[in-house]
Amino acid sequence: xxxxxxxxxxxxxxxxxxxxxxxxxxxxxxxxxxxxxxxxxxxxxxxxxxxxxxxxxxxxxxxxxxxxxxxxxxxxxxxxxxxxxxxxxxxxxxxxxxxxxxxxxxxxxxxxxxxxxxxxxxxxxxxxxxxxxxxxxxxxxxxxxxxxxxxxxxxxxxxxxxxxxxxxxxxxxxxxxxxxxxxxxxxxxxxxxxxxxxxxxxxxxxxxxxxxxxxxxxxxxxxxxxxxxxxxxxxxxxxxxxxxxxxxxxxxxxxxxxxxxxxxxxxxxxxxxxxxxxxxxxxxxxxxxxxxxxxxxxxxxxxxxxxxxxxxxxxxxxxxxxxxxxxxxxxxxxxxxxxxxxxxxxxxxxxxxxxxxxxxxxxxxxxxxxxxxxxxxxxxxxxxxxxxxxxxxxxxxxxxxxxxxxxxxxxxxxxxxxxxxxxxxxxxxxxxxxxxxxxxxxxxxxxxxxxxxxxxxxxxxxxxxxxxxxxxxxxxxxxxxxxxxxxxxxxxxxxxxxxxxxxxxxxxxxxxxxxxxxxxxxxxxxxxxxxxxxxxxxxxxxxxxxxxxxxxxxxxxxxxxxxxxxxxxxxxxxxxxxxxxxxxxxxxxxxxxxxxxxxxxxxxxxxxxxxxxxxxxxxxxxxxxxxxxxxxxxxxxxxxxxxxxxxxxxxxxxxxxxx
Ligand SMILES: Cc1ncc(C[n+]2csc(CCOP(=O)(O)OP(=O)(O)O)c2C)c(N)n1
Numbered sequence: 213x214x215x216x217x218x219x220x221x222x223x224x225x226x227x228x229x230x231x232x233x234x235x236x237x238x239x240x241x242x243x244x245x246x247x248x249x250x251x252x253x254x255x256x257x258x259x260x261x262x263x264x265x266x267x268x269x270x271x272x273x274x275x276x277x278x279x280x281x282x283x284x285x286x287x288x289x290x291x292x293x294x295x296x297x298x299x300x301x302x303x304x305x306x307x308x309x310x311x312x313x314x315x316x317x318x319x320x321x322x323x324x325x326x327x328x329x330x331x332x333x334x335x336x337x338x339x340x341x342x343x344x345x346x347x348x349x350x351x352x353x354x355x356x357x358x359x360x361x362x363x364x365x366x367x368x369x370x371x372x373x374x375x376x377x378x379x380x381x382x383x384x385x386x387x388x389x390x391x392x393x394x395x396x397x398x399x400x401x402x403x404x405x406x407x408x409x410x411x412x413x414x415x416x417x418x419x420x421x422x423x424x425x426x427x428x429x430x431x432x433x434x435x436x437x438x439x440x441x442x443x444x445x446x447x448x449x450x451x452x453x454x455x456x457x458x459x460x461x462x463x464x465x466x467x468x469x470x471x472x473x474x475x476x477x478x479x480x481x482x483x484x485x486x487x488x489x490x491x492x493x494x495x496x497x498x499x500x501x502x503x504x505x506x507x508x509x510x511x512x513x514x515x516x517x518x519x520x521x522x523x524x525x526x527x528x529x530x531x532x533x534x535x536x537x538x539x540x541x542x543x544x545x546x547x548x549x550x551x552x553x554x555x556x557x558x559x560x561x562x563x564x565x566x567x568x569x570x571x572x573x574x575x576x577x578x579x580x581x582x583x584x585x586x587x588x589x590x591x592x593x594x595x596x597x598x599x600x601x602x603x604x605x606x607x608x609x610x611x612x613x614x615x616x617x618x619x620x621x622x623x624x625x626x627x628x629x630x631x632x633x634x635x636x637x638x639x640x641x642x643x644x645x646x647x648x649x650x651x652x653x654x655x656x657x658x659x660x661x662x663x664x665x666x667x668x669x670x671x672x673x674x675x676x677x678x679x680x681x682x683x684x685x686x687x688x689x690x691x692x693x694x695x696x697x698x699x700x701x702x703x704x705x706x707x708x709x710x711x712x713x714x715x716x717x718x719x720x721x722x723x724x725x726x727x728x729x730x731x732x733x734x735x736x737x738x739x740x741x742x743x744x745x746x747x748x749x750x751x752x753x754x755x756x757x758x759x760x761x762x763x764x765x766x767x768x769x770x771x772x773x774x775x776x777x778x779x780x781x782x783x784x785x786x787x788x789x790x791x792x793x794x795x796x797x798x799x800x801x802x803x804x805x806x807x808x809x810x811x812x813x814x815x816x817x818x819x820x821x822x823x824x825x826x827x828x829x830x831x832x833x834x835x836x837x838x839x840x841x842x843x844x845x846x847x848x849x850x851x852x853x854x855x856x857x858x859x860x861x862x863x864x865x866x867x868x869x870x871x
């Protein structure tokens with residue numbers, strides 16, 4: 213039995229809480245019925261846990277973002293999501309929030325201030341940090357609340373998100389829904405703490421434990437703590453104790469859970485207990501309860517019938533591909549004046565960052581040591597003095613949390629540029645890039661307006677973990693854009709184009725070029741549109757396709773060989789400029805593709821395959837490729853020189869010429 217303390221909650225609110233509590237329960241009962249009939253395929257039950265979602269949904273202001281999980285139906289219902297749209301979402305129908313592209317609760321709705329989960333448990337906690345950062349920066353005094361299960365707290369993302377929220381004083385509530393199991397794994401196999409009250413303080417975060425089955429306790433405590441979060445701009449951690457009354461999902465059963473636990477927790481059912489309380493207190497009558505249930509039942513039936521009769525989505529490949537990206541047409545912005553100055557590659561990037569900050573007041577830069585220290589390569593030197601620590605943000609060591617926070621900022625219409633200290637370290641934020649940023653627009657039309665700066669490449673004796681070419685890992689991921697300039701003009705213009713673009717853009721900057729090349733470039737703001745290659749040298753006999761440092765190697769080889777070649781600097785890798793490449797191939801009939809990356813599965817493979825398929829009859833020789841050895845990047849100079857393709861380019865060029 214649960215004992216309730218209504219404190220000063222008025223009767224109207226109590227009845228509203230009851231109605232809201234009933235809704236997810238009754239929807240679930242309908243879903244379980246439909247599941248037995250084979251009309252729906254999968255269901256993650258939140259029966260027994262509804263008081264948490266409903267208490268939270270009713271306690272927070274409606275403009276405050278909530279990031280729920282797979283058992284939080286009550287968040288969606290208490291935020292007033294139309295049931296027919298919710299059911300169509302479950303069934304993959306067109307009027308669902310993802311138009312059939314993602315399932316169950318995997319969607320967000322800006323209108324309802326909800327950002328749903330991706331399947332991966334953990335990354336959404338960082339997204340909440342980003343939303344909370346946006347609230348803080350805009351002085352809105354709003355809280356953001358994000359859910360995690362007990363199992364999900366074992367993910368590194370939990371640690372990164374809590375630590376970041378604490379260090380940055382973010383107004384975010386982390387809600388651990390502790391239901392005893394993570395799939396079949398009981399708490400004692402998940403962690404050794406007895407309570408999250410042991411964990412929160414380690415992050416200097418105020419932590420509370422509440423009875424998650426007691427709707428009034430959840431409601432009042434969340435209201436109180438949300439007030440604290442808004443007022444103090446500090447995170448809190450709340451552990452809501454509850455129990456999962458059904459299997460992880462309906463097909464997986466509950467054999468691993470002792471029977472007596474079900475019996476004990478059945479007595480604590482959040483809906484029945486609250487109903488009995490309202491009856492005992494004389495706040496509601498049986499007749500009124502029946503009336504409420506009848507109304508909810510009718511609304512469920514009506515919505516289900518809409519969904520059931522709705523047609524399946526019709527696939528259109530071009531729309532599917534287009535929707536991977538937020539709509540955006542690149543305009544070539546030209547410099548306003550003819551003023552120019554000599555700039556090294558690195559200065560061109562810094563200049564672009566400065567001008568981007570000036571043009572977009574909602575642009576935030578984040579990265580390790582980027583503020584006073586100026587970044588390890590000094591690309592961001594001087595920016596903090598000009599734009600303040602609010603906008604040029606040093607981060608703890610937490611790539612995943614920062615990239616996730618970038619998405620959160622984008623939800624609130626901020627832009628961000630994130631510096632990876634070295635491109636290699638993006639692996640620690642890989643999930644956020646390929647699953648969260650890349651798929652966000654396709655799934656629920658949320659732009660991921662984030663640029664990730666990637667100091668990349670070998671030739672600096674950096675060894676296996678400071679020299680890798682990582683672009684191919686992302687090239688394979690629809691939803692991302694990739695640019696990779698080779699000279700100061702493009703470095704600035706592409707960076708500004710990337711900042712303008714509302715899509716996630718990986719901006720590769722070769723470390724070996726930072727201080728080794730310079731050029732006279734415009735002082736003003738300008739862009740180099742993403743997706744356009746540049747023919748940097750023209751010739752008749754062969755085509756060399758390259759990007760980054762390889763453009764310089766190509767130039768050198770052509771000069772030495774006195775060859776007559778078109779050298780195409782791709783500049784953008786995703787999308788890449790097929791038209792320019794094709795035009796040149798049709799002219800020369802011989803192609804060499806060079807990239808610095810290890811050869812197997814590198815971007816050159818895609819380019820070569822595409823040329824073979826689309827220009828086969830115009831080729832006089834097989835499409836040839838040069839890349840680095842298929843090894844890790846070695847440290848010692850002699851080994852690194854051997855690893856890189858530079859010395860092999862000459863021979864390949866000859867082979868192609870005389871084939
Ligand atoms: C990163 C990741 N690993 C594994 C899974 C598979 N998985 C889905 S739910 C789940 C258990 C989650 O337990 P918990 O966080 O306690 O939430 P609950 O399901 O109990 O609400 C697992 C392992 C996943 N979704 N994401």
